Amino acid sequence: MPKVTQEYMEARREQILDAARRCFLRDGFHSTSMQDLFAESGLSAGAVYRHFASKNEMITAIVEENMRDVLAMAHSVAKDRPSSSIGDLMADVIDIVRVKTADQNIAGLSVLAWSESLRNPLLAEQFADLMKQMRSALTDVIREHQRNGRLTRTVSAEAIAATLMCTLPGYILQLAMGDTESLEGVPDALRALWPDMAAS
Incomplete structure (x- = not known):
């Protein structure tokens, strides 16, 4: 399995945060589910949880x-x-x-x-x-x-x-x-x- 670079990890983290910003601004914190965040980011649950344990x-x-x-x-x-x-x-x-x-x-x-x-x-x-x-x-x-x-x-x-x-x-x-x-x-x-x- 190829080694994941720090740049790659930082890019995925920013991708998740960008998706979170869009969801939170559109739907608010409470109405945004983790499933919404997975879908908005285009990443799997495992990829998101690798960076953030919760909203x-x-x-x-x-x-x-x-x-x-x-x-x-x-x-x-x-x-x-x-x-x-x-x-x-x-x-x-x-x-x-x-x-x-x-x-x-x-x-x-x-x-x-x-x-x-x-x-x-x-x-x-x-x-x-x-x-x-x-x-x-x-x-x-x-x-x-x-x-x-x-x-x-x-x-x-x-x-x-x-x-x-x-x-x-x-x-x-x-x-x-x-x-x-x-x-x-x-x-x-x-x-x-x-x-x-x-x-x-």
Whole structure:
């Protein structure tokens, strides 16, 4: 039997997740069965279960993929772009969400995942961990800005990070509802609301 390459395994995994995204967006989590996922992916039950033991694992994988780029952006700013303003960081995050929504409708999937997490303790725990990672990365960036005098120290970095994190779900919800026209100016507004204090 020929050896299965890592590239092949990754391609099959992505094929399954693409099928899951389509099914979840079309029918919701509860109405989507594993049989639906087998049929949508065009793979056998064994091939799907080789990668995911349940729908919950697929949901978690999709949420993790959605947040990976956002986390990477926050870490990148902390490491490679420390002089970028907080407004620039948030605008970049918004741009990632917009692009990925156009490509994979992550806004719609995020709203579905949030609602599912209200009844699924395991998913809620995993979702909370991902949000904690993102809040931590953002807090690190804010602390660096405070040390450099680019952001006020009168409020804790944690509180500022939590406040900025509150803006993201509102944007995602409006995007999921198809309200793209009124959201066009959001990145510029974020830059204006949280400018680089050192440059102002």
